[in-house]
Amino acid sequence: MADKVTIADVARRAKVSRQTVSNVLNSPxxxxxxxxxxxxxAVKALGYRASQAARQMRTGRSRLIAVRVEPAQEDGxxxxxxxxxxxxxxxxxxxxxxxxxxxxxxxxxxxxxxFDDLLGVYEPDAFVLTSTDYGDPRTAWLWGQRIPFxxxxxxxxxxxELAYPWVDVDGAAGTAMATRHLLDAGHRHIGFxxxxxxxxxxxxxxxxxxxTLAAEGIDPAEFDHTTADGVPEGEAAAHxxxxxxxxxTALVCVSDSLALGALRTGRRIAVVGFDDTPVAxxxxxxxxxxxxxxxxxxxxxxxxxxLDGPGDGDGxxxxxLLEPALxxxxxx
Amino acid sequence: MADKVTIADVARRAKVSRQTVSNVLNSPxxxxxxxxxxxxxAVKALGYRASQAARQMRTGRSRLIAVRVEPAQEDGxxxxxxxxxxxxxxxxxxxxxxxxxxxxxxxxxxxxxxFDDLLGVYEPDAFVLTSTDYGDPRTAWLWGQRIPFxxxxxxxxxxxELAYPWVDVDGAAGTAMATRHLLDAGHRHIGFxxxxxxxxxxxxxxxxxxxTLAAEGIDPAEFDHTTADGVPEGEAAAHxxxxxxxxxTALVCVSDSLALGALRTGRRIAVVGFDDTPVAxxxxxxxxxxxxxxxxxxxxxxxxxxLDGPGDGDGxxxxxLLEPALxxxxxx
DNA sequence: TTGAAAGCGTTACCAG
DNA sequence: CTGGTAACGCTTTCAA
Numbered sequence: 044m045a046d047k048v049t050i051a052d053v054a055r056r057a058k059v060s061r062q063t064v065s066n067v068l069n070s071p072x073x074x075x076x077x078x079x080x081x082x083x084x085a086v087k088a089l090g091y092r093a094s095q096a097a098r099q100m101r102t103g104r105s106r107l108i109a110v111r112v113e114p115a116q117e118d119g120x121x122x123x124x125x126x127x128x129x130x131x132x133x134x135x136x137x138x139x140x141x142x143x144x145x146x147x148x149x150x151x152x153x154x155x156x157x158f159d160d161l162l163g164v165y166e167p168d169a170f171v172l173t174s175t176d177y178g179d180p181r182t183a184w185l186w187g188q189r190i191p192f193x194x195x196x197x198x199x200x201x202x203x204e205l206a207y208p209w210v211d212v213d214g215a216a217g218t219a220m221a222t223r224h225l226l227d228a229g230h231r232h233i234g235f236x237x238x239x240x241x242x243x244x245x246x247x248x249x250x251x252x253x254x255t256l257a258a259e260g261i262d263p264a265e266f267d268h269t270t271a272d273g274v275p276e277g278e279a280a281a282h283x284x285x286x287x288x289x290x291x292t293a294l295v296c297v298s299d300s301l302a303l304g305a306l307r308t309g310r311r312i313a314v315v316g317f318d319d320t321p322v323a324x325x326x327x328x329x330x331x332x333x334x335x336x337x338x339x340x341x342x343x344x345x346x347x348x349x350l351d352g353p354g355d356g357d358g359x360x361x362x363x364l365l366e367p368a369l370x371x372x373x374x375x
Numbered sequence: 376m377a378d379k380v381t382i383a384d385v386a387r388r389a390k391v392s393r394q395t396v397s398n399v400l401n402s403p404x405x406x407x408x409x410x411x412x413x414x415x416x417a418v419k420a421l422g423y424r425a426s427q428a429a430r431q432m433r434t435g436r437s438r439l440i441a442v443r444v445e446p447a448q449e450d451g452x453x454x455x456x457x458x459x460x461x462x463x464x465x466x467x468x469x470x471x472x473x474x475x476x477x478x479x480x481x482x483x484x485x486x487x488x489x490f491d492d493l494l495g496v497y498e499p500d501a502f503v504l505t506s507t508d509y510g511d512p513r514t515a516w517l518w519g520q521r522i523p524f525x526x527x528x529x530x531x532x533x534x535x536e537l538a539y540p541w542v543d544v545d546g547a548a549g550t551a552m553a554t555r556h557l558l559d560a561g562h563r564h565i566g567f568x569x570x571x572x573x574x575x576x577x578x579x580x581x582x583x584x585x586x587t588l589a590a591e592g593i594d595p596a597e598f599d600h601t602t603a604d605g606v607p608e609g610e611a612a613a614h615x616x617x618x619x620x621x622x623x624t625a626l627v628c629v630s631d632s633l634a635l636g637a638l639r640t641g642r643r644i645a646v647v648g649f650d651d652t653p654v655a656x657x658x659x660x661x662x663x664x665x666x667x668x669x670x671x672x673x674x675x676x677x678x679x680x681x682l683d684g685p686g687d688g689d690g691x692x693x694x695x696l697l698e699p700a701l702x703x704x705x706x707x
Numbered sequence: 708t709t710g711a712a713a714g715c716g717t718t719a720c721c722a723g
Numbered sequence: 724c725t726g727g728t729a730a731c732g733c734t735t736t737c738a739a
Contacts, residue, residue: 163424
């Protein structure tokens with residue numbers, strides 16, 4: 044079907060040359076209005092669409108954005124969180140005239156090899172990196188190759204010369220919001236269930252809680268508890284904080300998993316999780332929600348600015364920090 | 376960097392013509408062993424990779440498989456379930472020399488338009504459809520256009536002339552397994568929390584439970600309860616079954632959401648969910664788990680058979696029904 | 708077994 | 724403003 048209608052077919056029907064058709068499509072201002080109309084009609088009548096492959100041969104642009112699908116749950120952006128981000132990315136990319144190409148990779152080194160492979164074969168125009176961590180080799184590699192990319196996640200501990208564009212959600216603002224909410228509800232001994240120091244995301248989220256308590260004249264140190272992620276871990280950690288000399292009456296958690304664990308102690312405490320995962324929704328857990336669709340849109344925007352932008356004018360700062368929201372606030 | 380090494384560069388280095396290089400890559404048997412070696416070395420030394428765009432112009436194959444990312448949770452394949460499927464698909468596709476291209480679409484009609492668009496521009500070689508439902512217009516459309524595709528999900532109610540390849544997980548086998556397990560644990564009054572009749576997936580899962588009870592001489596009708604998906608819905612439905620004249624002591628559920636609702640009644644009943652979502656894992660809920668990586672691999676396999684396969688020899692049946700597994704069996 | 712030539716559909720560069 | 728020509732990198736006849 045459709046036997047591949049080419050630009051020549053359109054030209055023939057509109058009674059102009061192929062180049063004029065190309066001009067109408069790419070630089071309409073060069074073509075007389077009347078001709079333009081005629082060509083546009085022919086395009087519509089024939090259902091013509093420029094072949095991306097042919098275009099790529101000429102322009103060198105594939106209009107493909109490569110994204111890695113995580114093997115499973117990871118820290119940072121996990122499970123359905125990634126799902127939602129990916130959906131937003133696909134949608135925003137389409138609006139900007141790009142498509143999302145998926146790849147996988149076991150570890151960072153394998154990912155570098157995949158970069159190379161992808162670049163040689165499909166030649167994606169850019170990459171979106173998620174779950175960046177300290178000393179992430181991927182950013183340096185891409186930067187070195189001058190491949191456009193954005194990260195969803197700040198460049199935790201990256202050397203300042205790598206001033207690449209990134210998008211992130213302000214985790215500290217989220218936990219600060221949660222803590223403020225609990226303070227307003229009358230809580231004073233508000234604990235934090237967090238990951239061990241060293242993860243950018245985890246430390247950031249802890250900081251928001253700590254500074255909000257401190258601003259209230261409460262020393263957070265005593266109410267801070269660190270553990271690996273997971274429901275049982277959260278339950279154990281919550282118990283520790285609940286059975287301390289000065290027990291907590293509320294908990295801010297770095298993840299919904301830990302929050303769920305806290306809930307499972309069965310004790311009467313206020314708990315706020317992070318990420319608003321389906322689990323949280325299912326059990327009615329208050330949680331800090333990341334604006335993932337916006338984050339995805341921002342990623343595409345930053346990329347489009349590099350790819351379609353004029354020359355390399357610096358333009359506005361290429362970093363975007365979004366505000367999260369607190370959902371299902373405690374009704375009590 | 377890497378200034379795009381072309382086939383001509385390889386030819387020069389190996390002191391052969393471009394065509395010979397192409398032959399070594401595509402039809403090695405046509406080239407003398409010695410020359411082959413020389414070319415292979417040059418390829419490796421230069422890090423040559425054939426440009427997909429150029430190749431596509433000649434062959435008409437994009438080596439792209441298009442998949443739709445769901446807007447959010449839907450029935451059937453939802454949330455992290457889709458995540459895992461997508462990861463498996465990406466991995467299997469890469470092994471078979473394909474990449475996964477993403478797209479979105481609001482409803483079925485919008486999806487047809489997207490098919491057309493994608494086909495005109497990026498020319499994916501095939502589509503993978505998930506969440507097929509009764510009277511799904513997408514399969515008929517693709518079939519009519521002779522575009523290769525597979526569905527993850529059986530062709531519920533599709534006309535028999537659409538004998539397209541599909542992959543699915545045997546939901547009835549899963550619930551049968553769950554029911555059998557509960558019977559073995561001594562339960563007799565085993566209820567089913569399901570979706571309203573009319574969804575292929577839901578009806579299939581109900582059937583497995585019903586036939587297993589019936590085989591035991593128990594009439595399932597009395598223990599069947601239908602409701603929309605969701606945790607509160609599951610809780611209400613479970614209450615109904617628990618407070619009936621002959622109360623159930625165990626429940627098989629069509630989804631983890633409903634199962635979680637049942638759990639939240641706080642009553643002492645055995646519950647089995649479906650899909651082994653993170654929620655289920657988090658609360659230790661027994662659940663029927665779909666082999667998603669295998670399902671994805673089967674999809675790619677069926678596609679590859681159409682795309683790379685010889686002529687159109689029918690080959691073995693192009694339908695794959697996989698067995699699910701019951702995880703976190705009740706310990707008691 | 709290897710080499711030469713054609714062509715896939717575009718866009719960019721020139722003259723008219 | 725419009726038309727011709729070239730070139731992108733590859734695979735596929737066809738001859739040598």
